[in-house]
Amino acid sequence: xxxxxxxxxxxxxxxxxxxxxxxxxxxxxxxxxxxxxxxxxxxxxxxxxxxxxxxxxxxxxxxxxxxxxxxxxxxxxxxxxxxxxxxxxxxxxxxxxxxxxxxxxxxxxxxxxxxxxxxxxxxxxxxxxxxxxxxxxxxxxxxxxxxxxxxxxxxxxxxxxxxxxxxxxxxxxxxxxxxxxxxxxxxxxxxxxxxxxxxxxxxxxxxxxxxxxxxxxxxxxxxxxxxxxxxxxxxxxxxxxxxxxxxxxxxxxxxxxxxxxxxxxxxxxxxxxxxxxxxxxxxxxxxxxxxxxxxxxxxxxxxxxxxxxxxxxxxxxxxxxxxxxxxxxxxxxxxxxxxxxxxxxxxxxxxxxxxxxxxxxxxxxxxxxxxxxxxxxxxxxxxxxxxxxxxxxxxxxxxxxxxxxxxxxxxxxxxxxxxxxxxxxxxxxxxxxxxxxxxxxxxxxxxxxxxxxxxxxxxxxxxxxxxxxxxxxxxxxxxxxxxxxxxxxx
Numbered sequence: 001x002x003x004x005x006x007x008x009x010x011x012x013x014x015x016x017x018x019x020x021x022x023x024x025x026x027x028x029x030x031x032x033x034x035x036x037x038x039x040x041x042x043x044x045x046x047x048x049x050x051x052x053x054x055x056x057x058x059x060x061x062x063x064x065x066x067x068x069x070x071x072x073x074x075x076x077x078x079x080x081x082x083x084x085x086x087x088x089x090x091x092x093x094x095x096x097x098x099x100x101x102x103x104x105x106x107x108x109x110x111x112x113x114x115x116x117x118x119x120x121x122x123x124x125x126x127x128x129x130x131x132x133x134x135x136x137x138x139x140x141x142x143x144x145x146x147x148x149x150x151x152x153x154x155x156x157x158x159x160x161x162x163x164x165x166x167x168x169x170x171x172x173x174x175x176x177x178x179x180x181x182x183x184x185x186x187x188x189x190x191x192x193x194x195x196x197x198x199x200x201x202x203x204x205x206x207x208x209x210x211x212x213x214x215x216x217x218x219x220x221x222x223x224x225x226x227x228x229x230x231x232x233x234x235x236x237x238x239x240x241x242x243x244x245x246x247x248x249x250x251x252x253x254x255x256x257x258x259x260x261x262x263x264x265x266x267x268x269x270x271x272x273x274x275x276x277x278x279x280x281x282x283x284x285x286x287x288x289x290x291x292x293x294x295x296x297x298x299x300x301x302x303x304x305x306x307x308x309x310x311x312x313x314x315x316x317x318x319x320x321x322x323x324x325x326x327x328x329x330x331x332x333x334x335x336x337x338x339x340x341x342x343x344x345x346x347x348x349x350x351x352x353x354x355x356x357x358x359x360x361x362x363x364x365x366x367x368x369x370x371x372x373x374x375x376x377x378x379x380x381x382x383x384x385x386x387x388x389x390x391x392x393x394x395x396x397x398x399x400x401x402x403x404x405x406x407x408x409x410x411x412x413x414x415x416x417x418x419x420x421x422x423x424x425x426x427x428x429x430x431x432x433x434x435x436x437x438x439x440x441x442x443x444x445x446x447x448x449x450x451x452x453x454x455x456x457x458x459x460x461x462x463x464x465x466x467x468x469x470x471x472x473x474x475x476x477x478x479x480x481x482x483x484x485x486x487x488x489x490x
Contacts, residue, residue: 015138019131023051026142028061028127032221033146034163034269036192038089041160043144045127046080049073055132061085061144062125085125087162093255094161097121099272124162158267163191164253166216167271168199168244171226174277174474175242178285178307181210181230184276186244188225189257190218197248199227204240207278208232216246233280239415239474242276277474284405285309286487288328293319293343295333295363295468300482303471304331307479309486316342324349329359329486334468337365337373344371351375355456359488364423364464374432374462375455381426383446384464385438388416393437393445400489401435401452401461408484412477421465424448431455450485459488 001007019026024047031042045059054073064085073079097115098108110116123143131138144160167189175182188199200213209229218225231242245254256274261267285308292301293314305311314322314330319342324330330350336343354360354375362373367380392413394402402408413420420438425448428434434447450463463485470478 012141015140018133018136018138019140022054022133024048024054024131024133024140025050026127026129026140027147028125028142028144029147029157030125030144030160033158034161034191034221035087036163036165037087037091037093039192040084040086041125043083043085043125043127044080045083045129046078047073047129047131048078049075051075052133057130057132057137058128059083059130060128063087087125091124091162093164093271094121094124094159094269095255095271099270102273120159123159125160153263156267158269161269161271163257163269163271164246164255165191165248165251166195166197166218166246166253167191167255167257168246168253168274169256169258170244170274170276172276172306173472174279175231176279176281176283176307176474176476176479177231177233178281178283178479181232182278182306183228184209184231184242184244184278185226185228186274188216188218188227188246190221190223192221194219195223195248197246199244199246201229201231202243202245202254203231204237204242204278206234206237207240207242208234209242231278233278237280239277239279239476242278244274244276279474279476281307281476281479282406283307283476283479283483285483286328286405286490289326290486291318291324291327291330293330293332293336293340295336296339298333298363298468299472300331300333300363300468303479304482316340319343319346319349324353324358325356327353327358329361329488331482331486332360332362334363335365337362337369337371344369347372351455351460354458354460357457359459359461359486361461361463361482361485363467364421366423374453374460376429376431376453377427378425378429378432378451378462379427380423380464381448383424383426383448384422385420385424385440385446385449387440388419390420390438390440395434395437395447399433399435401450401459401484401487404484404489405487406480406484408477408481412480414477415475416466416470416478417473417475418469419466421449421463424464425451425462429453461485461488 028045035041056071064083101109125144129140145157147157169187171185175184195218198213201209214227258270289310291314432451432453435450439445453460
């Protein structure tokens, strides 16, 4: 058959099928989960003949000498070969192929179209075993992995990866400068022993960082340190992208690392270009403390604190018996009514707090909430605005929630990400008033993005706007809008 991609794919698939049917177990493991370019790694290649006799003719690993010559394994026999592989100094770090380049609108940008559709980037290091089964030779390629023992879950494995000498992972995706310098913090983590270098920021025009650079000294692989910079926007500075850069010797690296570690999926170390959005922000922060009721997976409390709000997170005990009167406003996180019994149980206390003059902002919840959401009847639906550029209509441009302390306009709805919002209010009592109107292309208008009611001396707000996406993404208008809702029209 001709040497072409379909034939090569079929040969690999058939080899895997033959080896699997024959009960051959083969694995290659590294002594370390990661290695840096130019370093060496200790490997162990093992083979077990579980059902049929197997003859191992050769084992080849790039950068290592041949590990074995002809060796016959009887049924039940196991053999382990030790070898050392040298990683080329020019080896590329193990990035997912769809994260190497910045994404295009609506899809990832892939530099090598031949990789499109593959579930992952090819393993950076493999072992090629030439085996003989029943008189026929087959080649099997196994990826090098790292294996360790978890005291609860037993043996676990993760992909072996090539990493830079140090990664630089920003602690926020966006840093706001609300009339004063913002804090840009970076976690620097060592990919090898003995890292000595510097960390600096590459900033867009008009921005400055203090200090200009900071030294990095990390003794052991896996050691880390967090370094902070004050980034300030000049008068003409616009929003842009900052890049943390670690310099080690004569090389510069700018990659972040994130670990995905859940019991139901394989462990993944995700490397991608490090970048932070830096944004000048014109924001008036209303006075008073804010109580925040966390929902699942939102960072709004930290985002508010980042721009100058004084925020206390309210736990279940605070919702049940705490003094709520000390707060100028209480913000309830996404899906908190869906997921926290104490929020539903504390609803009457929250409404009493509003009646006495407080402000409560409830962010989106999904259908099926047991019990009331507001002080008056309010029903949610599946209405949402999926076009993040959908034009807003201010139903009453003079409404205090749209004018104080930050006058809002169409510009405040520019640059939103992913969507406008979800699970809008669909039916509400006449005591509520809607503030905004949106429409997806080709669909009718929706008024349930924000509905507001006066209750006693205070203000209640329900909003399905995806503020929990906009704040960490650094959308200025979302900060200004939420600040106004927290102010409650004062």
